[in-house]
Amino acid sequence: MLPEIYSIDAFMTEKDRGQGWQAPDRYEDIEMPANSALGVVIAITGLAMAFGLVWYMWWLVIAAGLVTLVAIIARGFVRQTTRTISASEVQRTHEHWLEQVRRTTPINRSQEQTTANHGLPVPPIEGAVQ
Amino acid sequence: MSQNNVIPIEHNATQDAQKTRHPGLNLGPAHAHEEDTREEMVFGFWVFMMSDLIIFGLLFATYVTMLGGTAGGPGPSELFEMKSAFIETMLLLASSFTFGMASLALKYREDRTRLVFWLVVTLLLGVAFLFFELKDFHTMFDNGGVPSRSGYLSAFFSLVPLHGLHVTGACIWLVALLGQLAVYGLDAPVKTGILRLAILWHFLDIVWIGIFSLVYLGGLS
Numbered sequence: 001m002l003p004e005i006y007s008i009d010a011f012m013t014e015k016d017r018g019q020g021w022q023a024p025d026r027y028e029d030i031e032m033p034a035n036s037a038l039g040v041v042i043a044i045t046g047l048a049m050a051f052g053l054v055w056y057m058w059w060l061v062i063a064a065g066l067v068t069l070v071a072i073i074a075r076g077f078v079r080q081t082t083r084t085i086s087a088s089e090v091q092r093t094h095e096h097w098l099e100q101v102r103r104t105t106p107i108n109r110s111q112e113q114t115t116a117n118h119g120l121p122v123p124p125i126e127g128a129v130q
Numbered sequence: 131m132s133q134n135n136v137i138p139i140e141h142n143a144t145q146d147a148q149k150t151r152h153p154g155l156n157l158g159p160a161h162a163h164e165e166d167t168r169e170e171m172v173f174g175f176w177v178f179m180m181s182d183l184i185i186f187g188l189l190f191a192t193y194v195t196m197l198g199g200t201a202g203g204p205g206p207s208e209l210f211e212m213k214s215a216f217i218e219t220m221l222l223l224a225s226s227f228t229f230g231m232a233s234l235a236l237k238y239r240e241d242r243t244r245l246v247f248w249l250v251v252t253l254l255l256g257v258a259f260l261f262f263e264l265k266d267f268h269t270m271f272d273n274g275g276v277p278s279r280s281g282y283l284s285a286f287f288s289l290v291p292l293h294g295l296h297v298t299g300a301c302i303w304l305v306a307l308l309g310q311l312a313v314y315g316l317d318a319p320v321k322t323g324i325l326r327l328a329i330l331w332h333f334l335d336i337v338w339i340g341i342f343s344l345v346y347l348g349g350l351s
Binding site: 073 | 302306307309310313314317319323
């Protein structure tokens with residue numbers, strides 16, 4: 001379900017034509033990286049190691065190095081490195097969003113700074129650009 | 131913004147059809163899944179390896195320019211022993227050979243015993259190399275060859291122990307991979323891990339050839 005882009009400023013062009021906010025033909029699972037503590041762990045041990053090196057605190061350098069090493073080795077044993085957002089969840093979220101867009105009343109430029117502005121412009125071609 | 135700025139982007143269909151295999155040892159049709167899914171990982175490791183090569187290249191260049199800078203301290207002929215450097219070279223060359231056997235076992239053998247055997251032999255050769263290298267450094271220290279003695283020795287101790295540190299890291303990685311092999315069996319991450327470690331191992335062998343030729347042979351000639 002990767003977006004296919006055929007022009008510069010594709011979303012703007014779509015909105016120009018009044019064809020923005022389309023639903024795709026089908027929805028697919030999206031694979032995302034799973035959460036991992038490794039980045040945070042290395043941020044902390046890296047800071048500790050740098051501090052130890054600056055102040056000649058060799059015990060801290062060694063300790064930080066060992067924790068880093070153990071963390072990296074432990075990371076190698078992790079097999080669940082991705083999480084999948086199911087197609088149905090993608091569909092639910094996207095259709096909810098489209099429904100919200102449909103229910104919103106579009107406004108033109110002159111109403112931009114009023115409370116009528118809910119973030120949806122009328123197609124620029126039809127006069128949003130004053 | 132008007133409608134006439136629509137620029138079509140050609141979709142290259144042939145690009146998808148001819149997907150290139152990753153550089154390095156291809157595992158063959160039986161491991162097609164690993165090859166397809168992990169291609170980027172092996173390629174990414176090659177990129178890392180080449181950036182590492184630049185570091186070694188710079189340190190080699192530094193070493194060569196520092197050859198005369200002994201500041202009255204001990205030089206190559208007082209510090210190096212050809213016998214020990216030769217033993218280290220043989221150990222590392224042999225370990226590259228045994229890793230090659232491990233790669234072949236990974237590619238052609240279903241059973242794990244042969245693969246583990248060659249990996250363990252490789253590990254032992256790597257550890258033996260490190261033992262001899264540390265002994266060398268110890269001898270050098272005893273003869274007054276410490277990094278702070280001269281620019282020449284600083285350059286030496288930037289280059290050669292960095293290679294030793296790489297070998298240490300590779301040995302630790304090998305042990306970690308053996309651990310993963312024991313826990314998960316030969317799954318895709320273990321297979322591609324061995325592929326990537328093989329790249330590192332052979333790379334370190336090549337760097338050592340450079341060190342042996344330039345530092346030891348060049349220094350003693």
